Amino acid sequence: MRKLSSVKLYVIKMPLKSPFLTHLGAVNEREGIIVEVTDADGISGFGEGVAFSSPWYTEETVESSLHMLTDFLIPLLQKQPIKHPEDALTLFKSIKRNNMAKAAIETALWDLYAKKMSLPLSKILGGTREKIPSGVVVATDSVANALKQIEAYLDEGYQRMKIKINPNQDYFFLSEIRRYYPDLPIMADANSSYSLKDMDRLKALDDFHLLMIEQPLAHDDIIDHALLQKEINTPVCLDESIVTFDDARKAIELGSCKVINIKVGRVGGLYEAKRIHDFCVEKDIHVWCGGMIEFGVSRAHNIALASLPGFSIPGDISASDRFWEQDIITPEVTVENGYVTVPQKPGIGFEINLKRLNELLLDKRVFTF
């Protein structure tokens, strides 16, 4: 990789088309950070910081990511140029956690690297799929809304639904959905709203032959999840608990889950995401690619990752228009007959829509090297 000449951070904000509701609160608008790394030849790669405005999902926020990028990560990159995107993880090792901030830069470096190699990012990562199965998330608090959304998403071709649940919205909610859709591939995401005291409630959900239940217990737990998995038939999927390769290794060794939701931002970048994928394939653990209500840049990185052979379960990789009136990439991500096509152009395979990016801009920071 050639020397970098600049890194630019674009902080943007866009309203969602409709609120995304979980027991942790509502997301009505989305702030994010688009990272552009440019090398001495003037070629640019793009990444996206996917932390939310407040720390409801993980501890990171847009502000904490900006702080990490501005005061630690970019200065490290300025001092010590790297030869390959894989070196970013080693370079950033002295900074604890803050994985979403790290991934924002690391993913931009992968896009740049793939463009320099004139290859699609999916190919650089070892992807084998030309199209990836697409799933979508139903995040609402009324059965009527859920049924309405499911109907619309099925019309748009989505292959599986992920339903947000919590102890006040589980058995009845899912039974109503099952009444109308007995055979639909459904999974549930609890975002840590249960504890082992709820064992009977969780056991009862076996009635709905869910594909899996995602993160039922604490966000940082792998021990209780292992106890739970022994008691229920529904496969447990871990999301929040897995922030490193070693977390995945330990969870698998303990039997804490049968499935892992891999989110690039949560695990600190594409390199770590791929390592987790490779290990899960070896251990016969299913993986799928999670979403972060993200803009098109992160969506594009997800598509590249989900082209790897182990990603057999439809991910939360929906079309740009699932959340946005207009995305920041062209073309936008679309779902056709339940699949997203993996782009074959160099890098992430989408252009940045600069006009749209500028309409949404809250702040811009430029670092020259």
Ligand SMILES: O=C(O)CCC(=O)C1=CC=C[C@@H](O)[C@@H]1C(=O)O
């Ligand atoms: O991006 C998407 O399509 C959906 C994202 C999504 O379901 C989530 C994003 C962030 C926090 C969560 O509530 C949820 C998840 O836990 O996976």
Ligand SMILES: [Mg+2]
């Ligand atoms: Mg989740």
